[in-house]
Amino acid sequence: MSLTLTNSKLQRQGSVIDGAWLQSSDEFVVENPATGQVVATVANAGAAEAEAAVLAAERAGVQWREFSAKKRSTLLKAWYELVVSNANDLAVLLTTEQGKPLAEAKAEILYGASYIEWFAEQAKRIEGAVIPAPASNQRIVTVKQPVGVVAAITPWNFPMAMLARKIAPALAAGCTVVAKPAKETPLSALAMAYLAQEAGIPPGVINLVTGQDSSAIGGVFTQHPSVKKLTFTGSTAVGKTLLEQSAATIKKCSMELGGNAPFIVFDDADIDAAVAGCIAAKFRNAGQTCVCVNRIFVHDKVKAAFTKKLVEAVAKLKVGDGIEEGVAIGPLINAAAFKKVSELVIDACNKGAKAIVAEGHTHLNGALFYPPTVVTEATTQMDVFNEEIFGPVAVVYSFSSEEEAIALANNTPFGLAGYFYSRDIGRVWRVASALEVGMVGVNDTAISNEMAPFGGVKESGFGREGSQMGLDDYLETKYMLMGGL
Ligand SMILES: NC(=O)c1ccc[n+]([C@@H]2O[C@H](COP(=O)([O-])OP(=O)(O)OC[C@H]3O[C@@H](n4cnc5c(N)ncnc54)[C@H](O)[C@@H]3O)[C@@H](O)[C@H]2O)c1
C-alpha cells in the first residue's frame, strides 16, 4: 500500500543499515489512529540488525569524524534543505501514522528541520582552549572530540522532531548514529533517513533500525561496547530501564523523559492571555506532548472567570481526522492511551471532580477520539494530580496564596516544564526561581525552539537538546599538557 505523496520515494519499507534498505517477509504494520486502517507494512528488524547497525556506524565514524567541520556543516545544510522542500509530504506521512492535525505535523517538520539548520551552523563552532599552565614552559590545551557511536531511541508523539533533535547535534559533533523510532511511527524516521542519504551523508553515518521488539533492539543499543552514548526520549519508566542497561559499559547518557507541567494563574494575570496560553500548551497533539499543561492552578479570586473562558475556548476545538481542514484535536495514539485517559477522568469524578464536555464533543465517531474535557474541583487526592495525562483533558485546581501555588506545583517527582501568568515583576522572579523544572514559560507557553536548552530535572531526566549547549552531550573534552616549550 502507498500513501498519496508527491515524492513516493519518501515512503520506505524498512530499516536502513550501512546505506542498504532492509527487506524482509517478516513485517509489522503501521496503522492510522484516526481510521484504524493499515497504512503501511515495514520490515521487522531485531537484535541482529541492531548489531549490524552499530558496526556500520563504527566503521563510518572513522571517516565522518575526520571530515572538516565545514564539510559536516555543508552536508547537514543539504539535509535541512531537502527536509524543508519535502515538508508537505513529510507532514502527510506524520499525520497518517501519528494522528496529529496536518498543520501541527507541518509545524513539527519545520521545527525538527530547525535543529538540523542550527547544528549545521554550530558544527563550525566547536572550539577548545589554550590555558596558562603552572610552569612558563608549559601550555594547557583542550580540544573537543566526538564521543563516537550514538544510540538514539525516540517516541511516537513527535516522530520526526525528536529524531532530528538528536541526529543533528550528533553528526555536527562528528559522531555517527544508530536510531530506533517507535514502532507506532516508523515512517517519518525512515523518510528522514532517506533524505539524509539523498543529501550525500555517507552510508553508515545514520542507521535506522525499526522493529516490533523494542527491548531486543534497545538491548543491543544499551549494552554493545561500541556504543558510547545513549540519548533517549520517552517515558520515565523506560528511561530508568535504559539507564540500568547502559551502566555496565558506562555509556554517556541523556534522558528527555515524562512531565507533569503546572500552569499557574495568579490573581494579577491577564486572564485572556492565560486562557490562550493554556489552550495552546494543553491541547497541542491532543495533549500528547511531554510539556503539555498537566495541572492548572488558578487563584480563588479569578477561578470562575478563568474557568468560564477556558470552557468556552475548549468548546470551539474541532475534533476529527487530522488530515481534514480545520481539525484541532486528532485521535489518541492507541486504545491503551484512550483507556488511561478515560480512567483518570473517571477516578477524578468519583473523588468529587466535575467533568465538562462541550455538547459538540459528546458524540465522536471513531474509537480513539477522546473529547476535549475540562475537569473542575480537582484535588491532590485524585490520580490525575500525579499522572501524566497525555490526553485532551484540562484539570483545574484552586489556590489562595503564592506559597501554596509553588508547593502544589513542585509536589511531583517530575520537573520538565512549568508555566505561570502574572504581571507582578517581583512575583515573576520569585516563582520562576522556585519552580523545580528545567524550563519555565512566563506569560507565554511557546517554550520549544532550537535556540533554547530543552530538558528537565528530577525524574524528567537530564541533558539539554538545542541551544549553544546542545552539542555538549556529544563531545568529550580532552586536555593536553604541552611541556618542554
Ligand atoms: N522530555 C521530552 O523531550 C519528551 C518528548 C516526547 C515524549 N516524552 C515522553 O515520552 C512518553 C510518551 O512516548 P512513548 O509512549 O513512546 O514512550 P515510551 O517510553 O513507551 O517509548 C519511547 C521509545 O522507547 C522505546 N522503548 C520502549 N520500551 C523499551 C525498552 N525496554 N528498550 C528499548 N526501547 C524501548 C519505544 O519503542 C519508543 O521508541 C511520555 O512520557 C512523554 O512525556 C518526553
Ligand SMILES: O=C[C@H](O)CS(=O)(=O)O
Ligand atoms: O513531547 C515533547 C516534545 O519535546 C515536543 S516539543 O519539543 O515541545 O515540541
